[in-house]
Amino acid sequence: MDLEVRHLRVVCAIAEAGSLTRAAARLGMTQPGLSTQLRRIEAMLGGVLFDRRKAGVAPTPFGDLVLERARAILPGVDALLADTARATRVRAAPERVRLGSVGAPLLARLVVAVRAALPEAEVTSRCQYSPAPLLDDLAAGRLEAAVLGDHPDQELPPRDGVVLTPLVTEPVFALLPAAHPLAAQEEVGLEQLADEDWAVPRPDRDRTREYWSSAVALADRRPHAPYEAEGRQLIELVRAGLAVSLCQATFIEVPGVTVRPLRGNPLWYRHLLAWHREGPLAAHGDEILRDVAAGYLATCAASPAYARWRARHPEAAPVAYA
Numbered sequence: 001m002d003l004e005v006r007h008l009r010v011v012c013a014i015a016e017a018g019s020l021t022r023a024a025a026r027l028g029m030t031q032p033g034l035s036t037q038l039r040r041i042e043a044m045l046g047g048v049l050f051d052r053r054k055a056g057v058a059p060t061p062f063g064d065l066v067l068e069r070a071r072a073i074l075p076g077v078d079a080l081l082a083d084t085a086r087a088t089r090v091r092a093a094p095e096r097v098r099l100g101s102v103g104a105p106l107l108a109r110l111v112v113a114v115r116a117a118l119p120e121a122e123v124t125s126r127c128q129y130s131p132a133p134l135l136d137d138l139a140a141g142r143l144e145a146a147v148l149g150d151h152p153d154q155e156l157p158p159r160d161g162v163v164l165t166p167l168v169t170e171p172v173f174a175l176l177p178a179a180h181p182l183a184a185q186e187e188v189g190l191e192q193l194a195d196e197d198w199a200v201p202r203p204d205r206d207r208t209r210e211y212w213s214s215a216v217a218l219a220d221r222r223p224h225a226p227y228e229a230e231g232r233q234l235i236e237l238v239r240a241g242l243a244v245s246l247c248q249a250t251f252i253e254v255p256g257v258t259v260r261p262l263r264g265n266p267l268w269y270r271h272l273l274a275w276h277r278e279g280p281l282a283a284h285g286d287e288i289l290r291d292v293a294a295g296y297l298a299t300c301a302a303s304p305a306y307a308r309w310r311a312r313h314p315e316a317a318p319v320a321y322a
Contacts, residue, residue, distance in 0.1 A: 109295025
């Protein structure tokens with residue numbers, strides 16, 4: 001992992017707060033997550049940045065050196081981002097629309113909807129695992145719209161200039177090797193998975209891993225998670241029978257893996273669409289939402305496990321604008 005500007009912001013936030021707990025709250029992170037990130041930053045830089053004390057933390061001499069340089073660098077970076085954001089908003093026009101997406105089944109439909117609304121536009125897209133940098137880019141005018149996602153009690157914070165519109169909150173399902181004994185069940189209890197090896201996403205600004213762990217902890221279990229992976233790599237670990245995991249209800253089964261609902265629906269995921277209030281899509285929000293909602297319902301029908309779940313729970317996951 002290379003050193004990034006966000007790492008310098010983390011170091012400065014810790015120094016200003018004087019406590020990992022207070023800094024985590026300001027950054028919208030958990031204290032364990034921030035501690036993990038700090039250790040990674042220290043490993044990248046090659047030294048300990050803070051002394052841990054009962055009353056909080058204090059910079060080491062090495063940390064003072066890093067802080068001095070970071071505080072000199074960040075104002076210039078902030079000024080650059082502000083200037084380029086203003087210039088980007090001025091240049092942004094209906095002939096160019098930049099879209100972003102987390103790993104969700106809505107991006108293709110969003111592209112189709114934008115092309116229908118702005119047929120002359122050049123539409124580009126890029127994906128991120130975490131919604132946080134996409135939201136940052138929307139607020140800065142570096143994207144016009146994005147597919148985002150979050151979890152209960154971990155809702156994305158409002159940002160100036162960004163319209164955040166929830167589309168649907170769906171259950172989280174179990175992702176199992178096709179040959180796993182639990183794959184024969186119609187539903188799987190979360191406690192049945194607690195003693196399995198898990199494949200989980202890395203801890204970062206996306207708090208999915210934290211959300212999963214908190215739910216399992218309610219059953220007084222701490223899952224063993226030897227595999228840290230995302231996307232195709234996570235699926236391959238499950239397909240090989242090495243691990244179990246969780247997935248969005250709209251995940252389309254591929255050979256070698258099986259998707260099953262979790263008994264009692266203990267975990268949920270919310271899909272959102274977001275766009276810049278001053279961007280070229282602002283005037284087309286409702287029609288784009290309707291088109292994306294229709295695409296989501298088509299995806300539901302293509303996911304057998306989720307289609308059966310929705311038939312049994314017709315009021316549980318209403319789709320806005322459907």
